[in-house]
Amino acid sequence: MLAIKTISPKSIVFRRAVRLMGSQFEISVVGESHLWAEDCFATAIAEISRVEKLLSAFGDDSCINQINGSAGIAPVKVNPEIFRLIDRSLQISALTHGAFDITYYAEGNDYAETSGAAVKTVINTNYENIVVDARAQTVFLREAGMRISFAANGKGYAADRAKYVLQLAGVNSGVINAGGDLLTWGLQPGDEPWTVAAADQSQQDQPFADVIISNMAVATSVNTENNATVIDKKLLGTFVPKKGFPVSKIKSVSIISTTAEMADAMASPVLSMGINAGLYLVNQLNQVAAVIVDDHDRVYTSKSISIN
Structure with missing residues (x-):
């Protein structure tokens, strides 16, 4: 330290x-x-x-563009920095049971929601279909049309x-x-x-404004659909579990962690899980804390935080 x-x-x-x-x-x-x-x-x-x-996924020299362009075709050798970031992302995906997921399906593909076959393709497009090889330093997207993005972390x-x-x-x-x-x-x-x-x-007006965060990171995710029963999967920057969770009572979630990458990645998943499931997950983790504010401005905290 x-x-x-x-x-x-x-x-x-x-x-x-x-x-x-x-x-x-x-x-x-x-x-x-x-x-x-x-x-x-x-x-x-x-x-x-x-x-x-x-x-960035743009440009011929973009490593992300090469990974996405080779989806369903062949593994791509990547630089160590990208490999470590993808590997950490997969660990967070597993930790959140898929609530955090850097994969998405390419825009422009024909996958109307009314088509059963198309829905199956979308469901199969998830973090479990990313294959990483630490020895070869390669990344492979199993499904054609799969893409990865780091919008959430x-x-x-x-x-x-x-x-x-x-x-x-x-x-x-x-x-x-x-x-x-x-x-x-x-x-x-x-x-x-x-x-x-x-x-x-x-x-300054947040109920946790006086929480000490020296040598820590804080990321906040806000529920913009308070009246919805589940978060729309298409909301930009929001990653939700495949079956969805009720979130109508959550106003915001703030994650405190030792790195901004971890805090950034965990905020939306905890928001999507709801108060009880989100706090249960955070309480199992080391060096991660959460502050949840509901739509009545009531504050819920993980076990490692005390707010007066």
């Missing part, structure tokens, strides 16, 4: 907002020099941009990488806000720990 260093009395928080990966990123670093902070921002932006290109991974390069550059304290998902390390000026509200001023 990284040691928390004392912040200089002259230190302040420098912030830079930039649009990357289709979302608003805000990068905050604690230091004394504006010029130093500008160099830090450039370093973080360059890394996030690198990850965005790495995870890509921003979290990019935030983790930005934090990593900033720490290498000597940034001992900071925050990466990736579209409302937070990743913090170190302390605020005055040697105060980061809280949800301190890391993101827009969340």
Whole structure:
């Protein structure tokens, strides 16, 4: 575990907002020099941009495009970074019983919901049909028309990488806000720990705004269909189990974890599972916590969180 260093009395928080990966990123670093902070921002932006290109499915040199294009045909040799990300994604899929799933069916394919054969094809398109070979460093999508996307955990991974390069550059304290998902390390000026509200001023009115999140990540998923009995499978960025779960009483789910990638990946699955099943899952995990707010603004927390 990284040691928390004392912040200089002259230190302040420098912030830079930039649009990357289709979302608003805000990068905050604690230091004394504006010029130093500008160099830090450039370093973080360059890394996030690198990850965005790495995870893109566009371009002939795109590894993801090659994997998708070879679906049902042959395995594709991938670079170690992509392989590890896919492997971790599969582990989360297994952990959530398919609630998190990086696979989808290619747009433009003829799979009308009224067709029994077509429905079978869609059902077969899931994480269990991704074959990874650690020795050969290959990835194979068994079903023709299968695709993979990191829409649900890509921003979290990019935030983790930005934090990593900033720490290498000597940034001992900071925050990466990736579209409302937070990743913090170190302390605020005055040697105060980061809280949800301190890391993101827009969340001051949240019932868990005072929760300490120094050296942690927080990702929030909001239920935009409060009156629905199940989350629509076609909702962008939402991954649901094949049979669906009632979610009408959930307003939002916030996952706290040691990495933004894990928090980002777990938020929507817990939202889709409902209060009891979601908390039961989180309570089985190490270094993962959850705060659930229902449509009456009642707060439910996993066993590792206490909110006054």
